[in-house]
Amino acid sequence: MIDVSIIIINYNTSLLTYNCVVSIIETTPKNMQYEIIVVDNASRKDDFHDLEEKLKVLQNSNIQLIRSRINTGFASGNMFGVQFASGKYLAFINNDVELTTDSFTALDQFFKQNPDTGVIGIQPIFADKRKQVAFGHFDTFSNRFFGYWLYEKLNPNKAKRHKTYTEPIQADYVVGSFMFFKSEHFNAVGGFDTNIFLYFEEMDICKRLLNNNLKTIFYPSIDYIHINGASTNLGYTKKIELKISHLYIVRKNHGFFSYALLKTFFVLIFFFKSLFNPKHFRLFFKLITLGPPMASSIRHLQKIQ
Numbered sequence: 001m002i003d004v005s006i007i008i009i010n011y012n013t014s015l016l017t018y019n020c021v022v023s024i025i026e027t028t029p030k031n032m033q034y035e036i037i038v039v040d041n042a043s044r045k046d047d048f049h050d051l052e053e054k055l056k057v058l059q060n061s062n063i064q065l066i067r068s069r070i071n072t073g074f075a076s077g078n079m080f081g082v083q084f085a086s087g088k089y090l091a092f093i094n095n096d097v098e099l100t101t102d103s104f105t106a107l108d109q110f111f112k113q114n115p116d117t118g119v120i121g122i123q124p125i126f127a128d129k130r131k132q133v134a135f136g137h138f139d140t141f142s143n144r145f146f147g148y149w150l151y152e153k154l155n156p157n158k159a160k161r162h163k164t165y166t167e168p169i170q171a172d173y174v175v176g177s178f179m180f181f182k183s184e185h186f187n188a189v190g191g192f193d194t195n196i197f198l199y200f201e202e203m204d205i206c207k208r209l210l211n212n213n214l215k216t217i218f219y220p221s222i223d224y225i226h227i228n229g230a231s232t233n234l235g236y237t238k239k240i241e242l243k244i245s246h247l248y249i250v251r252k253n254h255g256f257f258s259y260a261l262l263k264t265f266f267v268l269i270f271f272f273k274s275l276f277n278p279k280h281f282r283l284f285f286k287l288i289t290l291g292p293p294m295a296s297s298i299r300h301l302q303k304i305q
Contacts, residue, residue, distance in 0.1 A: 004034045004104050005087030008095050009077040011041045014051035017095040025060060027099045036063045039081040042071040071302045073197035082191060090186050094177040096227040103222050107180050110219065118185045118214030119206060121174025124226035132226060133161050135171035135218045138207055140254055141261035165220040173206035173216055177226050185214055197299040199245040207253050237298055240286055244297050
């Protein structure tokens with residue numbers, strides 16, 4: 001039986017994907033049965049063929065390369081990969097990640113000792129060893145309006161995003177660049193929400209796990225290098241997609257009232273920002289004219305290759 005199915009999405013960044021795959025092969029114990037499923041999300045043909053050639057050189061039968069003819073985004077791309085996975089665990093790893101040590105054995109043991117765990121995240125770092133934020137809080141209007149610092153002060157039992165931990169702790173969600181699920185738990189909640197094209201997928205699925213009495217755990221003693229945002233540098237388009245996904249998951253998980261307050265808050269913020277910097281007016285105008293949250297997603301701009 002396969003222990004871990006590792007799913008990676010490539011989108012026009014074949015070298016990053018190759019480096020990620022190599023780091024997994026080099027750090028995963030020889031006695032662990034694993035498979036690496038690389039989903040090419042309709043990259044340019046030259047990038048796909050470059051990745052295809054690079055992976056062939058590795059001569060590793062554990063690797064599958066699957067090409068989608070349309071860019072389906074993060075959630076759908078990963079869900080496409082899940083259909084080919086047979087592991088007891090599912091590890092979703094961004095292609096701009098490089099593992100530095102065995103990242104699976106200790107997590108397997110933690111799951112066995114803590115059966116109410118739904119997903120585990122580990123510590124992302126920059127190449128110079130500086131730590132990145134590894135987990136966060138579910139977004140509502142109140143914690144956005146008052147700020148996470150005050151939210152953490154008013155909720156002392158909540159994990160602190162910028163505190164250093166040495167033991168595993170429960171968090172609301174862990175960042176999506178490395179998420180380690182027990183397959184049966186992932187499947188039970190329906191996996192990632194494929195309505196979302198990019199961003200906030202991790203917050204959404206961790207909320208659904210919690211609704212099923214399954215915890216999200218941050219495991220601080222294992223780290224990995226994360227080249228943050230290397231494959232999603234979209235400028236203004238990225239900012240719009242962030243807001244679209246953000247508003248969608250708040251409305252879905254916290255109701256219309258919280259969604260309406262948060263949208264109004266964003267509109268006011270970008271209105272006042274646009275008074276001092278006109279480049280923010282585009283985002284302000286888009287938020288004003290935004291229809292149903294997903295209607296303006298870049299998902300609808302994708303073409304079949």
